[in-house]
Amino acid sequence: MKIEVLGSGCTKCVQLYDNVKKALALAGKEAEVIKVQDIPSIMKYGVMSTPALVIDGKVKFSGKLATAEEIRGML
Amino acid sequence: MFTFLERFADLVVLRWLGLDVETHLGGALHFFVYDTLKIFLLLSTIIFFVAIIRTWFPPERTKRILSHKREYVGNVMAALLGIVTPFCSCSAVPLFIGFVESGVPLGVTFSFLISSPMVNEIALILLWGMFGWQVALIYIGTGLLVAIVAGIVIGRLKMERHVQDYVWEIKVGDVDVAEQSWSERFAYARDYTTGLLKKIWPYVVIGIGIGAFIHGYVPQDFLLKWAGRDNPFAVPLAVILGVPLYANAAGVIPIVQALTAKGMAIGTVLAFMMAVTALSLPEAVILSNVLKKRLLATFFGVVAVAIMMVGYLFNLIL
Numbered sequence: 116m117k118i119e120v121l122g123s124g125c126t127k128c129v130q131l132y133d134n135v136k137k138a139l140a141l142a143g144k145e146a147e148v149i150k151v152q153d154i155p156s157i158m159k160y161g162v163m164s165t166p167a168l169v170i171d172g173k174v175k176f177s178g179k180l181a182t183a184e185e186i187r188g189m190l
Numbered sequence: 191m192f193t194f195l196e197r198f199a200d201l202v203v204l205r206w207l208g209l210d211v212e213t214h215l216g217g218a219l220h221f222f223v224y225d226t227l228k229i230f231l232l233l234s235t236i237i238f239f240v241a242i243i244r245t246w247f248p249p250e251r252t253k254r255i256l257s258h259k260r261e262y263v264g265n266v267m268a269a270l271l272g273i274v275t276p277f278c279s280c281s282a283v284p285l286f287i288g289f290v291e292s293g294v295p296l297g298v299t300f301s302f303l304i305s306s307p308m309v310n311e312i313a314l315i316l317l318w319g320m321f322g323w324q325v326a327l328i329y330i331g332t333g334l335l336v337a338i339v340a341g342i343v344i345g346r347l348k349m350e351r352h353v354q355d356y357v358w359e360i361k362v363g364d365v366d367v368a369e370q371s372w373s374e375r376f377a378y379a380r381d382y383t384t385g386l387l388k389k390i391w392p393y394v395v396i397g398i399g400i401g402a403f404i405h406g407y408v409p410q411d412f413l414l415k416w417a418g419r420d421n422p423f424a425v426p427l428a429v430i431l432g433v434p435l436y437a438n439a440a441g442v443i444p445i446v447q448a449l450t451a452k453g454m455a456i457g458t459v460l461a462f463m464m465a466v467t468a469l470s471l472p473e474a475v476i477l478s479n480v481l482k483k484r485l486l487a488t489f490f491g492v493v494a495v496a497i498m499m500v501g502y503l504f505n506l507i508l
Binding site for chain 1: 248249250253276278280281283284285287288291356360361362363364365368378381479
């Protein structure tokens with residue numbers, strides 16, 4: 116599984132990255148978590164508000180912060 | 191509508207503290223207690239409902255609506271959608287690229303970029319709470335007008351080549367926005383409201399505090415000479431002063447309200463408010479990532495002129 120956190124360094128983007136890590140720990144799963152910060156790569160997904168979460172190439176949500184619990188349900 | 195709050199402020203100041211509202215201290219304290227309660231009551235309820243409405247208008251959908259819209263129709267729709275689409279200057283860059291890359295004309299994109307921060311719920315609530323609904327309505331109407339007209343003007347100037355070149359090379363993917371359930375909408379609105387209140391409450395309280403001080407201690411008509419309707423320099427000065435005050439929009443209105451009571455003209459107030467919300471230095475820095483200097487300066491210039499015209503107009507007719 117490949118998880119991408121899209122966002123160019125805003126506070127919420129950092130929090131989302133942390134929450135993804137927590138969600139993985141909660142679920143007892145392992146995955147590659149990448150911060151995607153450059154605009155062209157973010158735009159490739161059609162995302163216009165950050166932070167956004169992409170799991171295996173699919174946009175799960177954008178423009179909001181999700182809790183570790185919520186993310187766990189998406190893994 | 192807010193008589194129960196007025197009674198509560200009376201109770202605190204007159205009974206508990208034993209002060210006379212006619213005194214400086216009593217007047218200032220009464221203003222502070224009443225206005226703080228009223229503003230936070232308005233803020234928390236209205237931000238919550240606006241946030242729920244916004245869940246139907248993610249920027250990805252707004253972009254699709256505006257794509258390939260013509261001048262005029264497109265500008266009007268963009269200005270209106272600017273009110274309901276959630277926008278934060280921190281994602282102005284992906285928003286801008288997403289818009290122009292999917293065929294939203296440049297002028298229409300600017301109508302959106304101007305209206306979205308300017309006609310925002312915090313400014314409206316505070317104007318409503320401190321100046322009454324008439325002023326809040328005038329602010330919405332003229333704010334939309336500024337966004338529409340400035341967008342049309344910028345569109346007519348054909349400045350597409352003054353957008354940073356890399357913007358045109360980015361390929362924007364298309365994303366399907368999932369329909370949200372009601373519980374998701376409520377959760378979003380709850381988090382949004384608490385997050386926003388946490389961020390702005392100190393500014394509001396400090397703003398009301400300073401407003402209360404002015405209200406109680408500054409003599410009547412003190413500002414009539416400098417900020418009254420007869421001083422032609424008041425409007426441009428208000429616009430210039432408004433630019434660096436962006437982060438404190440919530441704290442500025444209570445101060446301005448107190449200044450109005452001391453003689454500042456209402457057109458000047460409107461121009462000031464619009465400059466605070468629509469023209470901000472942090473946003474300029476962020477937008478310089480996608481706009482070359484000429485276009486950035488044109489954007490600021492056109493909007494500033496439109497705002498000043500609003501200011502002069504209302505100083506004339508009100």
